[in-house]
Amino acid sequence: PLLEPIPAIPALYSSVGLSIFAFLASIYLVPALGPTFIKANLKGHDLLKVYKDDLDIPESMGLVCASIYILALILFIPFAFSTPIRDQALAKKAQEGITVVEFPHYQLAVYLSSLLSLLIATMLGFLDDVFDIRWRHKLPIPIIASIPLLMVYYAEHGNTNVVVPLPFRVLLAELINLGPLYYVYMAMLSTFSTNSINILAGINGSEVSQALVIAGSIIVNDLLYLPWPIDFRLPLHLLGNKTELEFGGVWNAGMAYGSRQLVERHLFSLYFMLPLVAVCLGFLYHNWYPARAFPGDTLCYLTGMAFAVVGIQAHFSKTLLLFFIPQIFNFVLSCPQLFGLVPCPRHRVPRFDSNTNLLHPSKAEFKTSPSKLSILVLRLLSTLGLTQVTEHPNTGLISEATNLTILNVFLLRFGPMNEKKLNQVLICSQLAGSGLAFFIRYGLAWLVYDG
Ligand code: UD1
Numbered sequence: 001p002l003l004e005p006i007p008a009i010p011a012l013y014s015s016v017g018l019s020i021f022a023f024l025a026s027i028y029l030v031p032a033l034g035p036t037f038i039k040a041n042l043k044g045h046d047l048l049k050v051y052k053d054d055l056d057i058p059e060s061m062g063l064v065c066a067s068i069y070i071l072a073l074i075l076f077i078p079f080a081f082s083t084p085i086r087d088q089a090l091a092k093k094a095q096e097g098i099t100v101v102e103f104p105h106y107q108l109a110v111y112l113s114s115l116l117s118l119l120i121a122t123m124l125g126f127l128d129d130v131f132d133i134r135w136r137h138k139l140p141i142p143i144i145a146s147i148p149l150l151m152v153y154y155a156e157h158g159n160t161n162v163v164v165p166l167p168f169r170v171l172l173a174e175l176i177n178l179g180p181l182y183y184v185y186m187a188m189l190s191t192f193s194t195n196s197i198n199i200l201a202g203i204n205g206s207e208v209s210q211a212l213v214i215a216g217s218i219i220v221n222d223l224l225y226l227p228w229p230i231d232f233r234l235p236l237h238l239l240g241n242k243t244e245l246e247f248g249g250v251w252n253a254g255m256a257y258g259s260r261q262l263v264e265r266h267l268f269s270l271y272f273m274l275p276l277v278a279v280c281l282g283f284l285y286h287n288w289y290p291a292r293a294f295p296g297d298t299l300c301y302l303t304g305m306a307f308a309v310v311g312i313q314a315h316f317s318k319t320l321l322l323f324f325i326p327q328i329f330n331f332v333l334s335c336p337q338l339f340g341l342v343p344c345p346r347h348r349v350p351r352f353d354s355n356t357n358l359l360h361p362s363k364a365e366f367k368t369s370p371s372k373l374s375i376l377v378l379r380l381l382s383t384l385g386l387t388q389v390t391e392h393p394n395t396g397l398i399s400e401a402t403n404l405t406i407l408n409v410f411l412l413r414f415g416p417m418n419e420k421k422l423n424q425v426l427i428c429s430q431l432a433g434s435g436l437a438f439f440i441r442y443g444l445a446w447l448v449y450d451g
């Protein structure tokens, strides 16, 4: 009885159809355009292989994916708004006695601002591939790219309240309004999502498989909000979960089930995720070990921005962050190298042993004696088993440490393995992270938040 008809669903079929075309286009165009990229000097060497004659692999092929993806999203605009277009036509036909059907300009603004952010991300990624932009220059750009998104969020009187977890309610109110800080948080989200995928890279298939698992998890989460004929979220409610973790309202079966706005937001997210999965799947085929094409920073930035876009526009940024558990771990672990406490070589990819075809943890070498703080951090990390330090035989000072990346941690903990296996371990960790994310989001929420 609570079910409102959700007339936008037919557009979902068009989205699936366009995604199939996008998949075929990416499968076909990536190898077809490879030589053109090499000719334009967009090429790289596979650091973890030995090829008889130095084989060039086309780099920044993410540009092909980005072009197909953005074209698919543009082609989809009339479909996304087919229902309001039809309603308006019907209202015109019926003439008198019919209230004018308002076109959802707001939704169009959401859609177009998202496209704009994706375009900026693609441009930034491609410029980074061509010019190797410095860290301090490229960090603020996604923040600026997210301004259109934030403006649209603001225009909708976007919620900036945070529900305070139960244990902290003794000190704070039930809801606190973060105001402008909430916008800062959302802007940081786009920088984080773009860069965190880029620094968890360097082995065949890693960038695009991370993106695929995250996008897949977002799709599963979106599907939970569609008006299915049966409410399979019922078991969750029986478990006592009545909380809408995203800022704002309380979630209960009746409200969430009938809430058209919630459905529309998650449909929006699906429209952006389905073609992304499609182009990434097509690309993975060529990027899988041994890679015939490299994604470049273009793909890392595009996918990262796409996730930030849906997280912000569909209001599930905290759930989104839960899907980034391996990236958060890798980023936190990388901080000593990113912020100069430990030397950071140009490439932190694992070390390749051509005799055994296995990967080993790679090392960063101290050229000067490490500072007290560096020693403290490295000792702590090595106690936790996250790095291995080498001491100088005479002075006893730390002379080397394994590079602080999650890939090196896998190699330290599970022993040397080949590149394909390491990527499979990475995929498994991403899947496990998503499983944990769903458990925290839907299984544990009632512990921290009441209904
Ligand atoms: C980031 C990482 C860097 C890592 C690099 C690998 C940080 C701070 N930076 O730098 O440590 O080495 O990504 O992508 O963590 N490549 C392969 N095999 C692959 C993919 C890439 O060998 O499967 C190599 C190729 O030589 C390719 C190069 O990596 O040309 C691309 O590196 P780039 O994306 O420019 O590095 P960054 O993003 O700056």
Ligand code: MG
Residues within 6 Å of the ligand: 198, 201, 296, 297, 300
């Ligand atoms: Mg990169």
